[in-house]
Amino acid sequence: MESNQLAMKEKIHMLTDGNVTTPKGYTAGGLHCGIRKRKLDLGWVYSDVPAQAAGVYTTNIFQAAPLKVTQESIAKEQKLQAIICNSGIANACTGDQGLQDAYEMRRHFSEALGIEEHYAAVASTGLIGELLPMEKINAGISQIHDQENNGASRFESAILTTDTKEKGIAIQFEIDGKLVSIGGAAKGSGMIHPNMATMLSFVTTDANVSDQALSQALKDITNKSFNMITVDGDTSTNDMVLVMANGKADNDELNPSHPEWNMFVEGLNIVCEILAKEIARDGEGASKLVEVQVTGAVNDKAAQAISKSVISSNLVKTAVHGADANWGRIITAIGYSGQQLDPDKVNIALGSIPVVKNGIPVSFSEEDAKNYLLEDTVVIYAELGDGDGKATAWGCDLSYEYVRINASYRT
Amino acid sequence: MESNQLAMKEKIHMLTDGNVTTPKGYTAGGLHCGIRKRKLDLGWVYSDVPAQAAGVYTTNIFQAAPLKVTQESIAKEQKLQAIICNSGIANACTGDQGLQDAYEMRRHFSEALGIEEHYAAVASTGLIGELLPMEKINAGISQIHDQENNGASRFESAILTTDTKEKGIAIQFEIDGKLVSIGGAAKGSGMIHPNMATMLSFVTTDANVSDQALSQALKDITNKSFNMITVDGDTSTNDMVLVMANGKADNDELNPSHPEWNMFVEGLNIVCEILAKEIARDGEGASKLVEVQVTGAVNDKAAQAISKSVISSNLVKTAVHGADANWGRIITAIGYSGQQLDPDKVNIALGSIPVVKNGIPVSFSEEDAKNYLLEDTVVIYAELGDGDGKATAWGCDLSYEYVRINASYRT
Numbered sequence: 123m124e125s126n127q128l129a130m131k132e133k134i135h136m137l138t139d140g141n142v143t144t145p146k147g148y149t150a151g152g153l154h155c156g157i158r159k160r161k162l163d164l165g166w167v168y169s170d171v172p173a174q175a176a177g178v179y180t181t182n183i184f185q186a187a188p189l190k191v192t193q194e195s196i197a198k199e200q201k202l203q204a205i206i207c208n209s210g211i212a213n214a215c216t217g218d219q220g221l222q223d224a225y226e227m228r229r230h231f232s233e234a235l236g237i238e239e240h241y242a243a244v245a246s247t248g249l250i251g252e253l254l255p256m257e258k259i260n261a262g263i264s265q266i267h268d269q270e271n272n273g274a275s276r277f278e279s280a281i282l283t284t285d286t287k288e289k290g291i292a293i294q295f296e297i298d299g300k301l302v303s304i305g306g307a308a309k310g311s312g313m314i315h316p317n318m319a320t321m322l323s324f325v326t327t328d329a330n331v332s333d334q335a336l337s338q339a340l341k342d343i344t345n346k347s348f349n350m351i352t353v354d355g356d357t358s359t360n361d362m363v364l365v366m367a368n369g370k371a372d373n374d375e376l377n378p379s380h381p382e383w384n385m386f387v388e389g390l391n392i393v394c395e396i397l398a399k400e401i402a403r404d405g406e407g408a409s410k411l412v413e414v415q416v417t418g419a420v421n422d423k424a425a426q427a428i429s430k431s432v433i434s435s436n437l438v439k440t441a442v443h444g445a446d447a448n449w450g451r452i453i454t455a456i457g458y459s460g461q462q463l464d465p466d467k468v469n470i471a472l473g474s475i476p477v478v479k480n481g482i483p484v485s486f487s488e489e490d491a492k493n494y495l496l497e498d499t500v501v502i503y504a505e506l507g508d509g510d511g512k513a514t515a516w517g518c519d520l521s522y523e524y525v526r527i528n529a530s531y532r533t
Numbered sequence: 534m535e536s537n538q539l540a541m542k543e544k545i546h547m548l549t550d551g552n553v554t555t556p557k558g559y560t561a562g563g564l565h566c567g568i569r570k571r572k573l574d575l576g577w578v579y580s581d582v583p584a585q586a587a588g589v590y591t592t593n594i595f596q597a598a599p600l601k602v603t604q605e606s607i608a609k610e611q612k613l614q615a616i617i618c619n620s621g622i623a624n625a626c627t628g629d630q631g632l633q634d635a636y637e638m639r640r641h642f643s644e645a646l647g648i649e650e651h652y653a654a655v656a657s658t659g660l661i662g663e664l665l666p667m668e669k670i671n672a673g674i675s676q677i678h679d680q681e682n683n684g685a686s687r688f689e690s691a692i693l694t695t696d697t698k699e700k701g702i703a704i705q706f707e708i709d710g711k712l713v714s715i716g717g718a719a720k721g722s723g724m725i726h727p728n729m730a731t732m733l734s735f736v737t738t739d740a741n742v743s744d745q746a747l748s749q750a751l752k753d754i755t756n757k758s759f760n761m762i763t764v765d766g767d768t769s770t771n772d773m774v775l776v777m778a779n780g781k782a783d784n785d786e787l788n789p790s791h792p793e794w795n796m797f798v799e800g801l802n803i804v805c806e807i808l809a810k811e812i813a814r815d816g817e818g819a820s821k822l823v824e825v826q827v828t829g830a831v832n833d834k835a836a837q838a839i840s841k842s843v844i845s846s847n848l849v850k851t852a853v854h855g856a857d858a859n860w861g862r863i864i865t866a867i868g869y870s871g872q873q874l875d876p877d878k879v880n881i882a883l884g885s886i887p888v889v890k891n892g893i894p895v896s897f898s899e900e901d902a903k904n905y906l907l908e909d910t911v912v913i914y915a916e917l918g919d920g921d922g923k924a925t926a927w928g929c930d931l932s933y934e935y936v937r938i939n940a941s942y943r944t
Contacts, residue, residue: 184868184876184892215864217877217893250861251894359865436847437939444940450661453626454770457595465595481595482628483662522933528848529855 130388133295140292141274142167145303145328146370151272152280155262157210157248157255164262165280166231167307167324168204172241173368175202176337178344180361186214186250187224189362192243195228200333202366203241205324206231207281208259209309210248214359223254230263245322247283247309247360278307281322284527285311289400295389297382298373302329306393310351310401321348323363323397329386330369335377339387340365347394350426350515351402352434365390402516403499407524412442412517413501419511424461429515431459432502439520442500447491449477456504467507473500541799544706551703552685553578556714556739557781562683563691566673568621568659568666575673576691577642578718578735579615583652584779586613587748589755591772597625597661598635600773603654606639611744613777614652616735617642618692619670620720621659625770634665641674656733658694658720658771689718692733695938696722700811706800708793709784713740717804721762721812732759734774734808740797741780746788750798751776758805761837761926762813763845776801813927814910818935823853823928824912830922835872840926842870843913850931853911858902860888867915878918883911 143150152165175196179189196202206227213220224244232242246254278288292305308323331339344363369375376386403411414432419425432438435455441448449470456468470478473494475486494500554561563576586607590600607613617638624631635655643653657665689699703716719734742750755774787797814822825843830836843849846866852859860881867879881889884905886897905911 181871182865182868183874184864212861215861215889215892215894217891250865251889359868436935440936440939443936446940450623450626453595454593454661457593457770460592463594478626478662481626483626520936522936524847525851525854525931525933525936528851529857 127388130385133385134389134392135294137292137294140305141290142277142305142307142324142326143274144292144305145326145368147171147328147368148305148326150274150277151266151269152276153262153265153269156258157208162276162280163209164206164259165277166204166206166266167277167326168235169326169366169368171368171370172201172203173366174200174331174333174336175364175366176200176333176340177362177364178341180359182359184215184359186212186246186360187216187220188213188244188246189360190221191224191228192245192362192364195240195243198240200337201241202243202364203237204231204235205243205245205364206263207245207247207322208254209281209283211246211252211254212248212250212360213246213254214250216251216253219253223256226256227254227259230260234263234266243364245360245362247281247322250359274307281307281309283309283311284406285309285404287404289397289404291393291396293389293392295385297329297371297376297385300371300373302371302373302386302389303327304329304389304393306397308397308401310404311406321361321401323348323394325363325365325390325393327365327367328370329367330371330373330375331367331386332375332377336365336367339390343387343391343394347391347398350430350513351398352430352515352517399516402518405518406527407521408518409443409521410497410519411499412439412519413499414504414515415501416504416506417512418506418508420462420509421511422513423511425511425513426515427461428456428459428504429513431455432504433515433517436520439517442495443519443521445492445495447472447477447486447488447495449483452502452504453478463506463508469505469507471503538799541796544796545800545803546705548703548705551716552701553688553716553718553735553737554685555703555716556737556779558582558739558779559716559737561685561688562677562680563687564673564676564680567669568619573687573691574620575617575670576688577615577617577677578688578737579646580737580777580779582779582781583612583614584777585742585744585747586611586775586777587744587751588773588775589752591770593770595626595770597623597657597771598627598631599624599655599657600771601632602635602639603656603773603775606651606654609651611748612652613654613775614648615642615646616654616656616775617674618656618658618733619665620692620694622657622663622665623659623661623771624657624665625661627662627664630664634667637667638665638670641671645674645677654775656771656773658692658733661770685718692718692720694720694722695817696720696815698815700808700815702804702807704800704803706796708740708782708787708796711782711784713782713784713797713800714738715740715800715804717808719808719812721815722817732772732812734759734805736774736776736801736804738776738778739781740778741782741784741786742778742797743786743788747776747778750801754798754802754805758802758809761841761924762809763841763926763928810927813929816929817938818932819929820854820932821908821930822910823850823930824910825915825926826912827915827917828923829917829919831873831920832922833924834922836922836924838872839867839870839915840924842866843915844926844928847931850928853906854930854932856903856906858883858888858897858899858906860894863913863915864889874917874919880916880918882914
């Protein structure tokens, strides 16, 4: 890591119980409207004032209806004041009716909160191809006003599908001597792959940020965080990352010429990276987080492709699941990444245990390697010796449980 | 299917007990030399006379030593007379010693058969990163002369790794009024993905074929057969398809200007496609063959990418395993293929059961769909309505068994 990046990280304070309502001016909540059997299934985040907003969306050509509506909302003024998200049904592949439903959800939600319609974003996650039960959703929305601030934890819970845990985080640091907070919530679990997956992430901040700068920063950071995780190689129809910046921290407007711009970007990056890693660790059936760090590639793009190739390999994932130091599968996945590299310069290590030097295996203690692979977090290092390119990708192991969940998800 | 292709197919006779020794002038065998515990682990095919030869090889940058040696052999005269293949150890990522071992294996094998060294091809499959036990292999080779013709079934068995069955086939048809045979054997199972996988295929024919034409035909056909199968998305270091044509059928030399050239190509295509499908059906942990037929794509290349995207999806594969008609995962995989298509024109069917019309689900009997997905072979049709492009890809379901096998393959 660069030294100035390290220095910035030291100034960032992590709040273990932080969430999307840690930044000033945000409230959040969740309730059960009846799409799911018992689980909370409708959540929302609200800012006291309209906030600068930016979004990134799935690259899947079958983009779900709520993504279209949310993009319309943001396009109008680059602002959002509230986000509503249901779980259980994705409102994807639902044709005109689905689009009408997403509009209706946005209209009712904005009316319930008394905000401009285009300040509301809608998101959905769950089964593809089913229509939203609009009566239930509308009934749910009509209760929001009474429960408006029933808590970020309920929001985090309401957006989950097969996830096993809520994912929330917040950090704080100073800009212009003012306390700035960034909070985030996410859901992931299945259909997760580089370039947006069934993952939703909502980031809030009270920083005052220019719209263009916020949008560009989110795009850049997404490429290094959410687009570097994979659970199963499938990219969903509903993925979206939204960020809202309501300016309540009262700092001078942030943009690349502000002296502390990099500090803000680093903060946003940390929140996105933590959420991305939590999504990977909680992948369907996963028992651990796997991190692949590639260095020495011809350039960063090659390093990204190589790290994604390794993290996506079913054979690497099953080997990690079985705590089997099968470096042959790692080198194979590096080799079919389609990237330029010199096979005779490749070094691979599992944590601190070197297993390949200059493309050839070195002897290592199988027992040490097994013990390392049994840990909660496993890091695979690949140093290619071809240049300065580097990248990190995150994923999880592939287990019986993954097959069990997915052989019976719908029925 | 085109009508002239159908007419050709009718003239092709399938031999259910055919194999690589069905064509005139070939013998084959296999023995146990001690790389594996009990299983046969060394096999060979031999032609009475040098044969025109062609090969296609893995695209993995870590190409195993035997592939380099075999390419050298063929490069010299475009001819081969014999192939030797061991299972258990892949001789990949073994550096200079591995290359020396592959040369030594070729030298001993050609000496044992009394043929020119560059008429011999070597192949290996199994664990990556271990050196071949050359004493055992040399001892095995010295026994070949006595067991030279102990049978194609022993050859088919000797080249297997985690495969559950031998894969052999032969067909016959007439060219210039002469009986021509094409036989083939293959191994597959894991690390199988478009662009060559841990798959080895050896095809023999007694047809008289020009070297250039044979080479081009093999390349074209591989793109439609072996490169269209996937088991787990991993492309191995050792994959290779070799074809030998020894001319013993006594037909006029075949090349694209021969009136029956298309007949030969169709025959070669059938053998390769059958072997490819057998590899897919016998994928690690697979309980069935899954076929994805894409039509109406903007072009064939787009159709190939889309069919591969669907067949490679872990979520589609687990849904098929669970006999769950989860068409949402199919449409999602079509959508993230990166290909140009109109989402509103997509039709999907499971066998004869339409599940999506114009991008939107249609109602269907869940019971009928479940029963269909429980069959031995499942065909997923996707008609895109965008053009004339078409392609077919093959794969298998993803099961608990796949995870079990691969969480403990090496140890």
